């Protein structure tokens with residue numbers, strides 16, 4: 122692997138330095154270096170996240186009062202569809218694995234890159250081409266897709282909006298996820314350095330490993346499913362058309378056979394970040410290392426058997442409802458094991474409430490609230506009443522935004538010094554955290570209550586009796602939005618003006634903290650040997 126960067130003009134900038142040969146942009150977008158690919162993903166994914174947030178705030182603004190406020194019904198359908206598609210396929214599915222997995226997983230196992238660097242670059246290009254195709258779908262054909270991110274038939278095979286191009290975009294994006302998964306599985310199996318046994322793997326690596334298997338095994342099902350919608354729109358075989366002997370419910374099965382395991386592609390990497398950060402800021406070995414590592418694989422396995430809980434109201438048999446409900450409770454157990462072990466790790470720890478720790482604690486609390494809501498949804502008797510209401514919308518924002526979103530922010534604040542060689546302002550980060558958590562709770566708890574009262578999702582209008590809770594939800598979204606703006610502004614200031622970061626500001630014990638900040642162009646000049654687990658704190662003195 123060529124590392125011209127170290128011969129570059131400014132080696133203190135490590136992998137960030139350009140070699141000065143040729144346009145810097147080309148050096149980045151054609152780089153096969155895992156660190157640079159991670160950073161390319163960071164810029165793209167963060168940009169799409171912010172676009173998704175703006176759309177979310179627009180949805181809330183529309184819902185501040187019954188009746189049309191800032192948009193009409195058709196625009197509303199397009200806005201929440203785009204919000205969902207961006208947040209799922211362009212932010213949360215690639216998010217932590219593509220950015221922090223690429224940047225740090227190879228280093229954490231003592232390797233100089235992933236197993237297939239060129240394939241890794243191809244995965245980023247699939248992401249970019251898929252994303253640009255999704256954006257193009259907005260401005261071409263019959264206009265922006267209006268089906269929701271789930272593309273349910275029969276509407277998705279009938280609507281004039283540009284669902285065809287949107288399905289092509291999702292198809293291409295799927296390959297980005299599959300290629301990343303293949304790379305990570307082979308890298309963990311083949312490129313671990315001397316002494317890096319499975320029992321010494323950082324828990325972040327275990328989480329990415331379990332995620333990678335789902336990326337490889339489940340994502341092809343999504344590819345086939347959206348391809349079938351594409352074909353139905355052009356050929357009209359009738360696979361999902363009851364009048365032609367097809368079955369529209371079959372689409373739901375195919376879609377959720379991927380999309381439920383996909384929620385673990387979303388959450389497992391976030392859980393891995395939390396398992397990485399907690400011991401460092403509690404100055405304690407993680408509680409139940411092996412239980413946490415194995416519960417990730419258990420979630421990946423059992424999580425592929427519960428997709429039917431999205432379809433309790435689809436007319437499936439009572440026996441099927443019973444089985445899927447029972448399995449849903451089973452898959453909650455390994456998640457609960459993780460939460461228990463995290464809390465046990467904190468117990469009697471000497472805790473530092475630095476920003477990475479604050480975001481990790483928020484993850485645990487918000488994810489647990491979402492998990493408890495999930496139990497109510499897993500019980501068919503209650504789910505039947507709240508299916509497709511704002512209670513469901515609240516639930517997946519608690520687990521996906523409160524969970525993985527805050528896990529993403531924890532990772533960003535934990536590894537920022539290592540990625541950029543600079544520190545950010547901790548007080549500003551803490552202030553942003555306070556706004557984000559309080560705004561989040563006001564926003565999504567209001568949604569949970571109005572959902573229990575029966576407000577359906579995906580409508581731009583609602584009954585007058587739901588007004589107060591929608592006003593509080595919208596105000597909550599403004600507080601959350603202000604916190605997000607402060608957080609990103611603070612990191613931007615840190616990026617350009619932050620003080621120099623030491624090699625190991627958090628006194629952590631995993632391999633990336635043995636390297637300089639920012640990371641060097643070449644990870645390890647010679648092979649490192651590992652002799653103990655990743656959370657043994659011999660009170661490493663910050664260099």
Ligand code: HEM
Nearest residue numbers: 174177178180201205208213269270521522578579580598
């Ligand atoms: C400030 C941030 C956000 C706000 C204010 C927000 C608000 C909303 C609202 C009000 C809806 C319901 C629309 C409806 O059913 O009529 C919605 C749907 C959705 N949101 Fe968010 N959201 C935000 C962030 C996120 C994040 C971070 C994610 C994922 C990681 C996410 C994923 C989704 C998805 C998948 C849907 C379903 C869209 C559909 O029905 O097709 N949202 N959001």
Ligand SMILES: [Cu+2]
Nearest residue numbers: 381428430431
């Ligand atoms: Cu599910």
